[in-house]
Amino acid sequence: MATNILMPALSPTMEEGTLARWLKKEGDAVKSGDILAEIETDKATMEFEAVDEGVLGRILVAEGTEGVKVNAPIAVLLADGESADAAPAGGGLGNASPEDGANLAQAPTAGTPGTGDSPTTVEKKMPNSSAEAPVPATPVSPVAQGPSGQWSAEQLSDVPAGTATKTMTVREALREAMSEEMRRDETVFLMGEEVGEYQGAYKISQGMLDEFGARRVIDTPITEHGFAGIAVGAAFGGLKPIVEFMTFNFAMQAMDHLINSAAKTLYMSGGQMGCPIVFRGPNGAAARVAAQHSQDFAAWFMQVPGLRVVMPYSASDAKGLMKTAIRDPNPVIFLENEILYGRSFEVPDLEDFTIPFGKAKVERVGQHVTLVSFGIGMTYALQAAEELAKEGIEAEVINLRSLRPMDLPTVIESVKKTNRCVTIEEGWPQGSVGSYIGSQIMQQAFDHLDAPVISLTGKDVPMPYAANLEKLALVTVPEVIEAVRHVTYR
Amino acid sequence: MATATAAPTATPEPESEARPNVSRDELLKYYREMLLIRRFEEKAGQLYGMGLIGGFCHLYIGQEAVVVGLEAAAEEGDKRITSYRDHGHMLACGMDAKGVMAELTGREGGYSKGKGGSMHMFSKERHFYGGHGIVAAQVPIGAGLAFADKYLNNGRVTFTYFGDGAANQGQVYESYNMAQLWSLPVVFVIENNQYAMGTSVKRSTMSRTYWERGAAYGIAGEEVDGMDVLAVKAAGERAVAHCRSGAGPYILEVKTYRYRGHSMSDPAKYRTREEVQKMKEERDPIEQVRSMLLTGSHASEDDLKAIDKEIRDIVNEAAEFSKESPEPDLTELWTDIVA
Structure with a gap:
C-alpha cells in the first residue's frame, strides 16, 4: 500500500524546515536506512533516513522548498509493484491534515499582510493541540477595535502610520540588529558558545562570522561562568560585548557575574564605572526539553536594580529593542524565546529603527478588560482577545516589552478604562511578574477595579517532559479566556 | 606553547647586602610606598575599633611587598584588579589615601561617594578596576580587561590579583583556559598568604604549588618570595615582558603572609602567635628594605625617621579627612543605579 513520507521534526522546536535536497529520485528503490533527503532546520542541516522499504513513487515537495511544515507529506512510498498513479497527491494519508496540505501550496516566505495569519505563522504541533488556532500576527498598523481616543499614535505603534515595513522572522530581526550595530560601532562584539563557526546554535548569528571575522564573533568554550566574567571585564575595559547564552538556563552558572559584577558596579563605584553589556539568548519553555531546559527567568532578573530587562514578542520588538540594548550604557538582560525565533512579523523598514526601553505597546485596543503580557505570553493574549471578540468582549492587549524599566503608567491608564486586568506569562506564580503588576494596580488604581486582578502563569511545577503534562504546565488560551470571563462576570 | 620557567628559590638573600643595580632612589621609593600601606592599614584598624569604619575590613599588613613590587614593574596605562583585600593595591597604584580612607568611613569624599565601602572601590583614572567582594570573581573580569x-x-597588561583561597575556585581555571586560548595579556598574581580566611593551605588544597597548575593550560609562571620587594619586582618584569610580547598570560605565585586576621572580626584561632611573630621578626618586607638602606649607607636613621613622619602625616591627614567628610547626601541612595 502507498504510504506518505512526512516532513520530520528534527529538533524539539522545529515546526517547519527547508527541503534542501533529494538524494533519491522518483522510481528509486528505497531501503530502510537510506538517506532520502537533506532537511534544513532552524538549527542545522540534517540527513533524513528512510524507515520503510519500497519505491519512491512521487516527490510531492520539490527540493529547495522552504517552510515545509512538520508532518506534511513530502513524498509517496510505493510498495513493490504498485503504480505511482495510485498514489494520492498529498493529504488524506498518514497524519497530515488538510491544513498542512494547504500550507504547502503557499509560497512559504512571502507574507500576505492583512490576513492576520501569514503562511510562516507556526503553530505548535503537539498531540491534542487541535483546539489551538493559528496565532494571529501583530497588526501591521494599529486597528482600533473599540474606542481608542485615549491612546496616542505612539502608544499604538513604534513608527508613524504609512512607514514601510518588511516581513522578517524574529531570528532575522535579531541578527540584523546586531549586525547593524556592529557595523556602526567597532567596540561591539559577539561572544558565546557556537556563535561563530557553527553559525549559532539557533542560527541567530548565521553569517556574522563571515562578515565580522573571528576577532568580533568569538566562539567560547562551554564555560558560562568564566566567559560571562570575561565579558564583564571587557565591558569595564571599554568594549560593548554581546554575550549569547545558548539558553538562559545556562546563565544560571554565570549568575554571580550578571548580578554582582555587572549590575552593581555603577552604584558601587559611585557612578565612575558602568558595564555596557548585553546578555541575550532564549529564555522560557522550549518544547519537550523538560525541567532543566524550560523556565522563564523574567521575574528573577526583573528584581535586580542596575539591570535593564527586556523580553520582545515580535520581530519588530526584537529589532528595535536589541539596537537600544547594544547602545545602552547598562547591563541588559535580553530574554528571547526559541519558539518565537521562526515567526514572521512586519518590521519597520527604516535605516535606524530603535525602540526605547520602558515603553509598552498597546497591541489591541478594547474597553472590557486589560490583558498585560510580554514575550511569548503575547501569543496567548492576542489569541484569546481574538476569541473573546467573537463573544463581544473587547480586550485591550498591552505588550510590555521591557520589564525593567516597566511602563506601568500605560497599564494603569488602561485599567482605569477597563476596570479589569488579567496578566499572562509562562513563569512560575510565586513572585511572578504578574503578581507585581497586580500589586501595583491595587495601589495605584484600587478604586477603578471592578474585579480582582488575575495573574495567569505557568503552573507551580518543574516542567515535565510528557507532552500532555507539558501542555498542562504552560499557560493556555482557554485559561486566558476563562480568566477574562471571570473578571468580567460573564 | 609557552613553557613554565623554574621557580627561583624562595629563600631571601642575606639582608645585609644591598643588591647591585638597585638605586638609592628606588629603595627609598619602595620603603615609602610599603610604609604608607602599613601605616594606613594600622590607622584603618584603629578607626574600625573606634566604630568609624563598619562592616568588613580586610587589612593588607605583611603583604606590602607584593603590590609595591609589581607596581614597580607596571607601566602607565596598565590595569589592576583585586579582591576585597584591596587598600594596599589602591595606594600602590597612586590612588589618594584621603579618598580611600573616606570610603572606608562611608563618606561623601570616598572614591565611591561612600556607596562601595572597603571592598568596592574603583578608579578609572588610575586604571584600578576594584575591589571585588566575591572570591575569585575578579579573575575572569581581569582576564576580560x-x-x-x-x-x-x-599594548597594555592587566594585573589580576587573587588569594590562595580564590585559587581553588572553578572560574579561575575557566579563565586560565580562555586566557591562554586567546593569548590575553594578563598576569595572574596569586597572593598566597597561606590562609583562606581561617583554613590553611594544607587543610584546603591538594597540589599546593598553585603556579604549577597553569602548566595544564600551557601557561608559564613561577613562584616568588613575596616578602622581598626586589624579587617581586624582578618576577613582575618577567611576567609583564611575557605578556607584552604577545605570548599570553603569566602566573606569579607570590608567597606572602598577612600579620592581621582575615578581617577585623577574626579571632585567629587557626595559627599560633609564635608563627606570626617569627614572620614579623625574620621576614618583614619593610624591615628588609630598611636594612638595605642602612647597611648600604643609602640613608641614615634620621633620613628614615623623616620619611616615617612624612608617611604618618599623610595617613593622619587621610584619617582627618575621612572623619570630616560628610556622610553622603540622602539623595545619593537613588543615584548611579543606571547610567
Whole structure:
C-alpha cells in the first residue's frame, strides 16, 4: 500500500524546515536506512533516513522548498509493484491534515499582510493541540477595535502610520540588529558558545562570522561562568560585548557575574564605572526539553536594580529593542524565546529603527478588560482577545516589552478604562511578574477595579517532559479566556 | 606553547647586602610606598575599633611587598584588579589615601561617594578596576580587561590579583583556559598568604604549588618570595615582558603572609602567635628594605625617621579627612543605579 513520507521534526522546536535536497529520485528503490533527503532546520542541516522499504513513487515537495511544515507529506512510498498513479497527491494519508496540505501550496516566505495569519505563522504541533488556532500576527498598523481616543499614535505603534515595513522572522530581526550595530560601532562584539563557526546554535548569528571575522564573533568554550566574567571585564575595559547564552538556563552558572559584577558596579563605584553589556539568548519553555531546559527567568532578573530587562514578542520588538540594548550604557538582560525565533512579523523598514526601553505597546485596543503580557505570553493574549471578540468582549492587549524599566503608567491608564486586568506569562506564580503588576494596580488604581486582578502563569511545577503534562504546565488560551470571563462576570 | 620557567628559590638573600643595580632612589621609593600601606592599614584598624569604619575590613599588613613590587614593574596605562583585600593595591597604584580612607568611613569624599565601602572601590583614572567582594570573581573580569586591551591592541597588561583561597575556585581555571586560548595579556598574581580566611593551605588544597597548575593550560609562571620587594619586582618584569610580547598570560605565585586576621572580626584561632611573630621578626618586607638602606649607607636613621613622619602625616591627614567628610547626601541612595 502507498504510504506518505512526512516532513520530520528534527529538533524539539522545529515546526517547519527547508527541503534542501533529494538524494533519491522518483522510481528509486528505497531501503530502510537510506538517506532520502537533506532537511534544513532552524538549527542545522540534517540527513533524513528512510524507515520503510519500497519505491519512491512521487516527490510531492520539490527540493529547495522552504517552510515545509512538520508532518506534511513530502513524498509517496510505493510498495513493490504498485503504480505511482495510485498514489494520492498529498493529504488524506498518514497524519497530515488538510491544513498542512494547504500550507504547502503557499509560497512559504512571502507574507500576505492583512490576513492576520501569514503562511510562516507556526503553530505548535503537539498531540491534542487541535483546539489551538493559528496565532494571529501583530497588526501591521494599529486597528482600533473599540474606542481608542485615549491612546496616542505612539502608544499604538513604534513608527508613524504609512512607514514601510518588511516581513522578517524574529531570528532575522535579531541578527540584523546586531549586525547593524556592529557595523556602526567597532567596540561591539559577539561572544558565546557556537556563535561563530557553527553559525549559532539557533542560527541567530548565521553569517556574522563571515562578515565580522573571528576577532568580533568569538566562539567560547562551554564555560558560562568564566566567559560571562570575561565579558564583564571587557565591558569595564571599554568594549560593548554581546554575550549569547545558548539558553538562559545556562546563565544560571554565570549568575554571580550578571548580578554582582555587572549590575552593581555603577552604584558601587559611585557612578565612575558602568558595564555596557548585553546578555541575550532564549529564555522560557522550549518544547519537550523538560525541567532543566524550560523556565522563564523574567521575574528573577526583573528584581535586580542596575539591570535593564527586556523580553520582545515580535520581530519588530526584537529589532528595535536589541539596537537600544547594544547602545545602552547598562547591563541588559535580553530574554528571547526559541519558539518565537521562526515567526514572521512586519518590521519597520527604516535605516535606524530603535525602540526605547520602558515603553509598552498597546497591541489591541478594547474597553472590557486589560490583558498585560510580554514575550511569548503575547501569543496567548492576542489569541484569546481574538476569541473573546467573537463573544463581544473587547480586550485591550498591552505588550510590555521591557520589564525593567516597566511602563506601568500605560497599564494603569488602561485599567482605569477597563476596570479589569488579567496578566499572562509562562513563569512560575510565586513572585511572578504578574503578581507585581497586580500589586501595583491595587495601589495605584484600587478604586477603578471592578474585579480582582488575575495573574495567569505557568503552573507551580518543574516542567515535565510528557507532552500532555507539558501542555498542562504552560499557560493556555482557554485559561486566558476563562480568566477574562471571570473578571468580567460573564 | 609557552613553557613554565623554574621557580627561583624562595629563600631571601642575606639582608645585609644591598643588591647591585638597585638605586638609592628606588629603595627609598619602595620603603615609602610599603610604609604608607602599613601605616594606613594600622590607622584603618584603629578607626574600625573606634566604630568609624563598619562592616568588613580586610587589612593588607605583611603583604606590602607584593603590590609595591609589581607596581614597580607596571607601566602607565596598565590595569589592576583585586579582591576585597584591596587598600594596599589602591595606594600602590597612586590612588589618594584621603579618598580611600573616606570610603572606608562611608563618606561623601570616598572614591565611591561612600556607596562601595572597603571592598568596592574603583578608579578609572588610575586604571584600578576594584575591589571585588566575591572570591575569585575578579579573575575572569581581569582576564576580560586584558581581552579588551588585546581587542584594542593597545599594548597594555592587566594585573589580576587573587588569594590562595580564590585559587581553588572553578572560574579561575575557566579563565586560565580562555586566557591562554586567546593569548590575553594578563598576569595572574596569586597572593598566597597561606590562609583562606581561617583554613590553611594544607587543610584546603591538594597540589599546593598553585603556579604549577597553569602548566595544564600551557601557561608559564613561577613562584616568588613575596616578602622581598626586589624579587617581586624582578618576577613582575618577567611576567609583564611575557605578556607584552604577545605570548599570553603569566602566573606569579607570590608567597606572602598577612600579620592581621582575615578581617577585623577574626579571632585567629587557626595559627599560633609564635608563627606570626617569627614572620614579623625574620621576614618583614619593610624591615628588609630598611636594612638595605642602612647597611648600604643609602640613608641614615634620621633620613628614615623623616620619611616615617612624612608617611604618618599623610595617613593622619587621610584619617582627618575621612572623619570630616560628610556622610553622603540622602539623595545619593537613588543615584548611579543606571547610567
